Amino acid sequence: MHLIVAPVLVPAVLAALMLLRPARLTRLGQRLSILAMLAQLAIAVALIVLSADGEVRVYELGSWPAPYGIVLVLDRLAALMLLLASVLGLAVLAHAVLTRHDQQGWHFHPLFQFQMLGLNGAFLTGDLFNLFVFFEVLLIASYGLLLHGQGAARLQAGVQYVVVNLVGSTIFLVAIGVLYGTTGTLNFADMALRVSTAPPEEQALIRAGAQILIAVFALKAALLPLHLWLPRAYASTSAPVAALFAILTKVGVYSIIRVTTLVFGEEAGAAAWAPAGWLLPAALLSVLVGFVGLLAARELRLGAAFGVIGSTGTLMVAASVFTPETTAAALFYLPHSTLAAALLFLVADLVLRRRGERQDRLEPGPSMPGAGLLAVLFLLSAIALAGLPPLSGFVGKLLILASVADNPAAWWIWGTILVTTFLAILALARAGSVLFWTRDDAPPHRERVRAAVHAPRLAAPALMLVAALGALTVFAGPATAYTRAAADQLHSRTAYITAVLPDSGVRR
Amino acid sequence: MTVELLVASAIGVMTAAGVYLCLRGSTFSVVLGLAMLSYAINAFLFSMGRLVVDRPPIYDPSAPGFTDPLPQALVLTAIVIAFGMTALVVVLALRSYLESGTDDVNGAGAEPPPADGDAPDDPAEPPCT
Numbered sequence A: 001m002h003l004i005v006a007p008v009l010v011p012a013v014l015a016a017l018m019l020l021r022p023a024r025l026t027r028l029g030q031r032l033s034i035l036a037m038l039a040q041l042a043i044a045v046a047l048i049v050l051s052a053d054g055e056v057r058v059y060e061l062g063s064w065p066a067p068y069g070i071v072l073v074l075d076r077l078a079a080l081m082l083l084l085a086s087v088l089g090l091a092v093l094a095h096a097v098l099t100r101h102d103q104q105g106w107h108f109h110p111l112f113q114f115q116m117l118g119l120n121g122a123f124l125t126g127d128l129f130n131l132f133v134f135f136e137v138l139l140i141a142s143y144g145l146l147l148h149g150q151g152a153a154r155l156q157a158g159v160q161y162v163v164v165n166l167v168g169s170t171i172f173l174v175a176i177g178v179l180y181g182t183t184g185t186l187n188f189a190d191m192a193l194r195v196s197t198a199p200p201e202e203q204a205l206i207r208a209g210a211q212i213l214i215a216v217f218a219l220k221a222a223l224l225p226l227h228l229w230l231p232r233a234y235a236s237t238s239a240p241v242a243a244l245f246a247i248l249t250k251v252g253v254y255s256i257i258r259v260t261t262l263v264f265g266e267e268a269g270a271a272a273w274a275p276a277g278w279l280l281p282a283a284l285l286s287v288l289v290g291f292v293g294l295l296a297a298r299e300l301r302l303g304a305a306f307g308v309i310g311s312t313g314t315l316m317v318a319a320s321v322f323t324p325e326t327t328a329a330a331l332f333y334l335p336h337s338t339l340a341a342a343l344l345f346l347v348a349d350l351v352l353r354r355r356g357e358r359q360d361r362l363e364p365g366p367s368m369p370g371a372g373l374l375a376v377l378f379l380l381s382a383i384a385l386a387g388l389p390p391l392s393g394f395v396g397k398l399l400i401l402a403s404v405a406d407n408p409a410a411w412w413i414w415g416t417i418l419v420t421t422f423l424a425i426l427a428l429a430r431a432g433s434v435l436f437w438t439r440d441d442a443p444p445h446r447e448r449v450r451a452a453v454h455a456p457r458l459a460a461p462a463l464m465l466v467a468a469l470g471a472l473t474v475f476a477g478p479a480t481a482y483t484r485a486a487a488d489q490l491h492s493r494t495a496y497i498t499a500v501l502p503d504s505g506v507r508r
Numbered sequence B: 001m002t003v004e005l006l007v008a009s010a011i012g013v014m015t016a017a018g019v020y021l022c023l024r025g026s027t028f029s030v031v032l033g034l035a036m037l038s039y040a041i042n043a044f045l046f047s048m049g050r051l052v053v054d055r056p057p058i059y060d061p062s063a064p065g066f067t068d069p070l071p072q073a074l075v076l077t078a079i080v081i082a083f084g085m086t087a088l089v090v091v092l093a094l095r096s097y098l099e100s101g102t103d104d105v106n107g108a109g110a111e112p113p114p115a116d117g118d119a120p121d122d123p124a125e126p127p128c129t
Helices: A002-020 A026-051 A076-098 A108-124 A128-146 A152-183 A188-196 A200-220 A230-236 A239-245 A248-262 A276-296 A300-319 A324-353 A371-386 A392-403 A410-437 A456-474 A476-491 A494-500 B002-022 B027-047 B070-100
Strands: A057-060 A071-074
Touching: A002 A026, A002 A057, A002 A071, A002 A108, A026 A071, A026 A076, A026 A108, A057 A494, A071 A076, A071 A108, A071 A494, A076 A108, A076 A239, A076 A248, A076 A324, A076 A456, A076 A476, A108 A128, A108 A248, A128 A152, A128 A239, A128 A248, A128 B070, A152 A188, A152 A200, A152 A230, A152 B027, A152 B070, A188 A248, A188 A494, A200 A248, A200 A276, A230 A239, A230 A300, A239 A248, A239 A300, A239 A324, A248 A300, A248 A324, A248 A476, A276 A300, A276 A410, A300 A324, A300 A371, A300 A392, A300 A410, A324 A371, A324 A392, A324 A456, A324 A476, A371 A392, A371 A410, A371 A456, A392 A410, A392 A456, A392 A476, A456 A476, B002 B027, B027 B070
Parallel strands: none
Antiparallel strands: A057 A071
């Protein structure tokens, strides 16, 4: 079953090929990159179909059996994340090619494919150190993409982003060291078994290692108070890159869900649900800060960056309760919040291109050509980000609210999510009315209208994301059934452990 | 006992120095701090395989014991990544200094940055056909 390794191999091989091509063959690079994304999309769909039967499939790299070799593991959650990454990647890549953002520097397409390689690998791997390596791959590619096109503001934000993530990687290594030192393994399934049978004197150290590890993932997910790196980095990079980065925070959320349910679950002794105590308050605060930031932002892209913090926080609220119902709700809201945030970044880019020197600042500007289509797109992205009907964000928020009804903190969660939804509506309505309904044709501004900037086909990738959100809404029934099954699979970890370690003696 | 104490306190002192330097305002001290932190963590990872003297890293029936080779392989990977990343940060900090005229991480004391490089009126952008 070599299909499981394909999401890692395809971008790796094609990125290397693209580096070899002569620089003047730009068309060839674009075609190869789009081909790579289409192939990844097809593979992801095939893997979703494959994983739908509920079996956990294991791919042993080099046929070395676990726990000695490194394994890739495909279950429903991994397949879902792969599909999300490839849909988002395809839309963002199309936007970058259509707006010619990929021509503003060297090696955009190889960096993009290495980013996909890191993402796909992080979703598939079943080994803690391998997860670290894939994190590094996606981070290194993201440094390159963040700085693509350059400019002083971008460089400065880039330095901060790189430094913060390097410190994060260092702390990741500390967590790996502590967990390896106490359990003697790096394989997730093996570690889960050894954590539950660890002697009492090791348990305090394991608990400390778990907290450090989850703190690193919280940094990647931009949970309060570890969110400060995100707004400036996302607002100062180019819109397609920021749209792709909408999934980077979700890698943190994915890792928290995966590691906590598998390794630090019910049977982990002193480390059982170790991070649950502080994750929920941190998530609630991130929701609040994210949407207040959206309200306070004076630029559309900065607002979208705070929207990423807010919607990832909403997602973390559900993901940090750790019951099958809440995890299922979180897994439904996860693709929605990723696509919605990416859509807002793409729309912000389309707006920015039509406003000359005013860029995406929320102030009255000259009349925009083709504002009708753009206003509709902005309305749809605002509906999606705020979580209003008829798009899938409403279903996702409803699922989250319903799933936490039994939680002692239910009133806090309901209050925070409902109030912040109102804040988001307020902020986006104000932004939309300033951008599309007020006009200021007075100087100083110079308008250099070019047909290329206003071609309606530039909106095609954004429309593709709208279509994906629409599909998630129309097929909400099958989608919730799938996420529910994925959550059940996560919370009954024996299937995962027996698949990876058939001789471990754990009964299904 | 002495070896453990020495290694542990060396890691502790280096981590403390690294954290202090990382919290400074100028990019140069931050880079030094990152290098210091990564040294500390490499020594930490290495000692997670337990400190033993005069033991082979592979299983040998004639030897009285063996030392865990895996942390050494992990340290090697971590060293390579940290080395590459430090080089990248140095180049980035240098470019940032040359473009903004300040060594400050937050850009304090810089002239107002010029317009975004991704501005739509970039003359280098070829017209679409």
